[in-house]
Amino acid sequence: QVQLAESGGGLVQAGGSLTLACEGSGFPFGRYALSWYRQAPGNQRELVARILNDGRTYYPNNVKGRFTISRDNAKNTVYLQLVSLKPEDTAVYYCHTADVKNYWGQGTQVTVSS
Numbered sequence: 001q002v003q004l005a006e007s008g009g010g011l012v013q014a015g016g017s018l019t020l021a022c023e024g025s026g027f028p029f030g031r032y033a034l035s036w037y038r039q040a041p042g043n044q045r046e047l048v049a050r051i052l053n054d055g056r057t058y059y060p061n062n063v064k065g066r067f068t069i070s071r072d073n074a075k076n077t078v079y080l081q082l083v084s085l086k087p088e089d090t091a092v093y094y095c096h097t098a099d100v101k102n103y104w105g106q107g108t109q110v111t112v113s114s
Helices: none
Strands: 003-007 010-013 018-025 034-039 046-051 067-072 077-082 091-098 102-104 108-113
Touching: 003 091, 003 102, 018 034, 018 091, 018 108, 034 067, 034 077, 046 067, 046 077
Parallel strands: 010 108
Antiparallel strands: 003 018, 018 077, 034 046, 034 091, 067 077, 091 102, 091 108
């Protein structure tokens, strides 16, 4: 059974930093692409970072240079480092992976105060 468990969210002031973690289990972690999405109230869930099984990464323009995704396959964990946070980064952040199905974690709240 695939499980993803996020941690590390919290309240931070604008300009601050956070590091989120997502531990996976129930699947061959090192073989899977992993992603972070976020969803703010009233908005659609959006992709903020992806890391492939070979380590290549992808970021949309609105977070490029501020967010960094990394993975530690020995720990079955993917990280998302967020720096220079803005109030508009406030959202629930979700970990995601997929094979024939999509798998999501329960999410972790990030709140950035102005």
